[in-house]
Amino acid sequence: MSEILDTLKMYFEFPAVRYAMIVGLLIALCSSLLGVTLVMKRFSFIGDGLSHVAFGAMAVATVLGVTDNMLIIMPVTVISAVLLLRTGQNTRIKGDAAVAMISVGALALGYLLMNLAPKKGGRASANLSADVCSTLFGSTSILTLSLKDVIACIIMAVVVISVFFVFYNKIFAVTFDESFAKATGLHSDLYNLLIAVIIAVIIVFAMNFVGSLLISALIIFPALSAMRIFKSFRSVIICSVIISLFCAAFGIILSILAGTPVGSTIVAADIGVFLIFSLLSFCLRRD
């Protein structure tokens, strides 16, 4: 046991490891906040679609040789979020198809572009599959974050959390019953837009961390676990934040010790908690 602690202590002396921990916890916190809303509004698929769009945008940024990827990824993802929401409002099937189309399309084109890019520039493409893999599943090494990334992430977290607090009651009203909220004069379209934009921002930030394929897990799993046990909206949210933070910390530490990829380790922890909570709710219900 003390050996493990010593190893951890040694690792945490590197600033990059500390950065990874800070960023990981912040992203886990933010992504769990809106999980319940997404699940209940049947928006879970939007998270998935957007993460693929973000991947495509990243490929475009790579091809164009933009130094700061964020400048392209962020606006593209936010715009896609708005567009997906618009199509979703007309009819459900159309919305579903639109999401599938955009997400798979972005994925395919992104990969295609990434393959074409090095040839054009005359660079070697030896590292391509590793690049793609780390974009999809998160960096295998967590030592890639710079201080600038950390600061950007802290700002994002502060904004997301404060927006969530300020609009908590409105988000609840819109999530529970959109037509009632609208009828009583709440601008529900505006709040839907707000939710979509927040999700887009979280996804872009989380992409570097857990990879674009695994982000949805970070958003959905804590909420689903918490919903198994808790009975009020507030307690579900508090619980999903705690679950998410715990799983992120646990996953990061485990990945340091065992040398596993961070993103998938965190998601594995989330799945574990989900199974435990499902079992617990099953037992509680039988009593």
Added chain:
Amino acid sequence: MTDMSELLKCENVSLGYEGSVVTKNLNFTVGSGDYLCILGENGSGKSTLIKALLGLKSPLSGEISFCGEVKKSEIGYLPQQTMVQRDFPASVREIVQSGCVNRCGIRPFYNKEEKKLASDMMKRLEITDLAKRCYRELSGGQQQRVLLARALCAARKMILLDEPVTGLDPKAANEMYELISGLNKKDGITVIMVSHDMNAAVKYASHILHIGGKQMFFGTKDEYMTSKIGQAFLSVMGGDDDE
């Protein structure tokens, strides 16, 4: 008409979607304390009319005007339940309080007054003891009470009910009707209810609006019972029920 203080007036209102008129020439008024029941078959434009009354949809022509104490955003609304709500993780108190959300404006949290209003409404609908229970664990009738309490938080003068007893068993449906009737008679709340249920309509309502492509009848319940359309409809719907 019993009370002359008008709350809502529809003049020559036509409703529909682009190109197609669903229902036209609606002329009716709702006075303070009225209990108006809107009858009509599926597709007759009932739900479109609700949307128009709530201000979610503007009429093709004609005018819907609110007068006196009620503004457009001050109608309490009891929508039909959606599948999403049936397994929603929220406590009864949270849901009832969410009826106050339009009172907040840009203020992020509920103040004491709004919390008290929510408590009062829960007391009025006899769901205080359910306050901490989870919405998805309640029976259909209890869920409707919760949503009604929420609607009353949004507006205490006028409520619009969209098929409030759908999916309830006869006993719960009866309780719901009695509750609504009590709100109308004891608390003086103006009620507009959309319904298929002919028997309940003639039992509880003070006024009837019957639509089907156009306005087929508007008047008091007693006038409706003796009118041609009313009698035809009653006999079709099995109106020779007792009472």
